[in-house]
Amino acid sequence: xxxxxxxxxxxxxxxxxxxxxxxxxxxxxxxxxxxxxxxxxxxxxxxxxxxxxxxxxxxxxxxxxxxxxxxxxxxxxxxxxxxxxxxxxxxxxxxxxxxxxxxxxxxxxxxxxxxxxxxxxxxxxxxxxxxxxxxxxxxxxxxxxxxxxxxxxxxxxx
Numbered sequence: 001x002x003x004x005x006x007x008x009x010x011x012x013x014x015x016x017x018x019x020x021x022x023x024x025x026x027x028x029x030x031x032x033x034x035x036x037x038x039x040x041x042x043x044x045x046x047x048x049x050x051x052x053x054x055x056x057x058x059x060x061x062x063x064x065x066x067x068x069x070x071x072x073x074x075x076x077x078x079x080x081x082x083x084x085x086x087x088x089x090x091x092x093x094x095x096x097x098x099x100x101x102x103x104x105x106x107x108x109x110x111x112x113x114x115x116x117x118x119x120x121x122x123x124x125x126x127x128x129x130x131x132x133x134x135x136x137x138x139x140x141x142x143x144x145x146x147x148x149x150x151x152x153x154x155x156x157x158x
Contacts, residue, residue, distance in 0.1 A: 010045075013071055016089070016109070023111050032113040032146075039117020043125065055134075055158055058126035059102055062092040062118065066108065092119075100131070100158050107151040112144055116154060123156050131158040 008014065026034050046069050052058050067078035067085050077086040090108030092115075097103055106115045116136055123134045135157045143149030 013074075016070065020109055023114060027111055027113075032111075035111050035113040036117040036120075039114040039119075040121045042114075042118050043121045052126065055123055055126040055128060055131075055156075056094075056096055056102070058122045059104060059119070059156060060094040062094070062104070062122060066092055102156045104154040104156060105151060106154070112138065112146045112152045115152060119154055119156060123158065127158055134158045 023035060023038075026038075043065075046065050052061050064078055064085070067089070068076065068080070070077050070089050072086060072088045075086065077089060078084070090106070092108065093105040095103045095105070104115075104119050108115070116138060120134070120136045123136060127134050137155045137157075138144070139153040139155060142151075142153045144152050146152075
């Protein structure tokens with residue numbers, strides 16, 4: 001049993017707080033690198049909008065994908081047909097600040113390192129062919145969930 005999630009199965013929905021409790025336990029007992037590694041794997045199984053074909057679109061779509069893969073009161077939080085997003089679980093905010101640099105502001109309940117893994121995986125997956133690297137860094141000068149804040153900010157460069 002994983003803090004309230006017994007025998008997890010693909011395709012089933014589980015209480016978000018149970019996962020958050022598990023992430024807290026992982027952070028405290030194993031460390032942040034494991035949360036980062038879990039975050040790197042999330043985009044492999046998450047439902048993703050099909051029209052994504054650039055790193056900018058990919059980073060901007062994380063919020064939609066996040067809402068597509070969560071429910072509140074048994075209702076999926078993004079309707080693909082109407083493009084309507086419901087509130088209640090926070091967001092992944094994207095801002096392109098220069099041709100090869102973006103800011104991601106995350107005000108959701110997930111751990112800092114988990115989000116960094118998700119952002120890194122998506123940026124690498126959609127890395128432009130003429131880019132030699134993708135670098136994701138946490139902005140330590142701004143609030144951080146690891147220090148009790150409600151958000152974290154990341155810089156993505158390629």
